[in-house]
Amino acid sequence: MDxxxxxxxxxSRLLLPVLMAVVWQMxxxxxxxxMVLPRLESVGKVLAHPNTKILITGSLIDNMAISFxxxxxxxxxxxxxxxxxxxxxxxxxFTERVLxxxxxxxxxxxxxxxxxxxxxxxxxxxLADWFPELSSSAFFGGxxxxxxxxxxxxxxxxxxxxxxxxxxGIPVIFIESARTLGSKSFSLLFKVIxxxxxxxxxxxxxxGMGIGWMCLVAAEMMPGSNAGLGYLIWYAYELxxxxxxxxxxxxxxxxxxxxxxxxxxxxxKRFSWVSRxx
Amino acid sequence: xLKIIKVTKTFRKTNGEKILAISNMNLDVNENEFVCIVGxxxxxxSTTLRLISGLDVPTEGKIVLEGKxxxxxxxxxxxxxQEYTLFPWRSVLENVxxxxxxxxxxxxxxxxxxxxxxxxxxxxxxxxxxxxxxxxGMQQRVAIIRALAVNPKILLxxxxxxxxxxxxxxxxxxxxxxxxxxxxxxxxFITHSINEAIFLADRVVVMKSRPGRIHEVIEINASRxxxxxxxxxxxxxxxxxxxxxxxxxxx
Numbered sequence: 001m002d003x004x005x006x007x008x009x010x011x012s013r014l015l016l017p018v019l020m021a022v023v024w025q026m027x028x029x030x031x032x033x034x035m036v037l038p039r040l041e042s043v044g045k046v047l048a049h050p051n052t053k054i055l056i057t058g059s060l061i062d063n064m065a066i067s068f069x070x071x072x073x074x075x076x077x078x079x080x081x082x083x084x085x086x087x088x089x090x091x092x093x094f095t096e097r098v099l100x101x102x103x104x105x106x107x108x109x110x111x112x113x114x115x116x117x118x119x120x121x122x123x124x125x126x127l128a129d130w131f132p133e134l135s136s137s138a139f140f141g142g143x144x145x146x147x148x149x150x151x152x153x154x155x156x157x158x159x160x161x162x163x164x165x166x167x168x169g170i171p172v173i174f175i176e177s178a179r180t181l182g183s184k185s186f187s188l189l190f191k192v193i194x195x196x197x198x199x200x201x202x203x204x205x206x207x208g209m210g211i212g213w214m215c216l217v218a219a220e221m222m223p224g225s226n227a228g229l230g231y232l233i234w235y236a237y238e239l240x241x242x243x244x245x246x247x248x249x250x251x252x253x254x255x256x257x258x259x260x261x262x263x264x265x266x267x268x269k270r271f272s273w274v275s276r277x278x
Numbered sequence: 279x280l281k282i283i284k285v286t287k288t289f290r291k292t293n294g295e296k297i298l299a300i301s302n303m304n305l306d307v308n309e310n311e312f313v314c315i316v317g318x319x320x321x322x323x324s325t326t327l328r329l330i331s332g333l334d335v336p337t338e339g340k341i342v343l344e345g346k347x348x349x350x351x352x353x354x355x356x357x358x359x360q361e362y363t364l365f366p367w368r369s370v371l372e373n374v375x376x377x378x379x380x381x382x383x384x385x386x387x388x389x390x391x392x393x394x395x396x397x398x399x400x401x402x403x404x405x406x407x408x409x410x411x412x413x414x415g416m417q418q419r420v421a422i423i424r425a426l427a428v429n430p431k432i433l434l435x436x437x438x439x440x441x442x443x444x445x446x447x448x449x450x451x452x453x454x455x456x457x458x459x460x461x462x463x464x465x466x467f468i469t470h471s472i473n474e475a476i477f478l479a480d481r482v483v484v485m486k487s488r489p490g491r492i493h494e495v496i497e498i499n500a501s502r503x504x505x506x507x508x509x510x511x512x513x514x515x516x517x518x519x520x521x522x523x524x525x526x527x528x529x
Contacts, residue, residue: 181377182353
């Protein structure tokens with residue numbers, strides 16, 4: 001691609017964010033109350049020094065890392081349950097019949113609605129309660145079961161539904177021709193069914209990761225939480241530090257964007273056959 | 279080598295009505311023979327092939343391959359379908375090697391075998407391409423060698439050239455005869471094209487519908503390659519066409 005094409009692409013991508021920033025800055029100067037709308041430079045200052053300790057909750061980087069670990073744990077647990085279950089539900093009518101009503105009526109419940117019950121069950125217990133040696137670790141010491149479960153619930157359903165959809169969407173003719181080539185149960189599962197619905201599973205993972213990340217702030221508001229981006233935002237609110245709140249929001253948005261982009265990159269590179277199937 | 283013995287197949291429609299797809303069918307296919315089944319849509323020719331492949335089960339009667347009654351699909355009966363069935367997530371080479379992979383033969387050996395077959399149909403250059411990069415005719419050639427690579431005893435083909443244009447179809451008919459001459463497989467080929475059946479087969483099985491049954495088996499006594507414009511060819515065509523006339527109208 002020529003240079004002009006590249007700069008044009010960059011320009012069209014950045015146009016709107018830059019415009020928004022300009023309008024924001026003008027408003028911030030006009031209102032002139034940092035507790036209502038902070039100026040860009042004060043938000044920029046928070047973002048530009050991600051290693052400085054903010055308040056008592058550690059630096060921006062620390063909180064990012066903690067949040068990331070939490071979402072990753074919830075996300076992996078959700079995948080580990082949802083993908084096998086989705087394959088079973090998509091492939092065997094029986095499993096689907098047994099689970100359809102339950103899954104279908106649990107799904108519309110917002111992850112947040114689970115909070116009171118999850119707190120009643122797990123309280124503020126975390127990994128550190130089982131492994132005391134972890135309590136000094138910033139990463140694992142701060143992981144409460146209740147947080148992980150909220151994130152898990154958020155990520156679970158999109159992964160499950162997309163897996164089911166993927167398995168059901170496999171043309172019967174693929175399965176039949178594999179069987180005529182000698183493929184049975186295990187090889188059919190691992191060499192035909194899973195590869196054929198992998199693109200669908202990946203879409204589910206992408207959406208699940210997005211929703212899991214969105215559940216983070218809610219999870220980090222739970223009692224016993226003492227770190228993480230969600231906690232940072234609420235803590236900053238109590239101190240009326242709008243600049244930290246906005247910086248935290250920007251970081252959450254950007255990390256979400258990067259993760260989504262990563263998933264779409266894999267989709268494009270590994271599964272280009274999907275869009276070209278005749 | 280393949281015996282279809284008193285086979286009947288009934289389907290039940292969603293409203294409970296029974297349909298007799300095949301009624302009391304008997305057929306013997308000999309080793310190395312090329313047999314075509316020709317008939318109008320709905321005469322049970324595809325059902326017959328599905329029964330032999332083991333993807334469906336006869337309601338009555340049995341099908342025996344080399345003394346063993348057929349019970350489910352198996353790699354000793356290779357199948358080529360009309361639809362494009364190459365696995366889109368696998369390269370051409372990996373597709374051809376699929377059956378050998380299931381058989382657990384070593385990676386080097388199955389790659390060698392796959393390459394050998396790809397060379398046989400002139401597609402070795404496409405080994406690392408993906409199915410969507412191939413034309414319909416190329417895809418069907420790969421589907422044929424994918425079935426052949428596991429060295430089946432019989433090759434079952436269900437209108438494999440039905441979705442292709444006339445020129446590609448002609449080309450692939452010649453290809454198939456060439457492959458059959460080298461590989462010496464027994465082939466059972468389903469088609470609704472009388473011309474295709476006469477061009478390919480040692481024997482043409484004419485099926486009629488309602489209920490699906492064998493009407494006549496005609497031996498084609500003409501040397502290969504066959505000339506579709508010859509008088510003999512046209513005589514065979516007229517003969518078979520007259521048998522099927524009513525059926526084609528109904529379909």
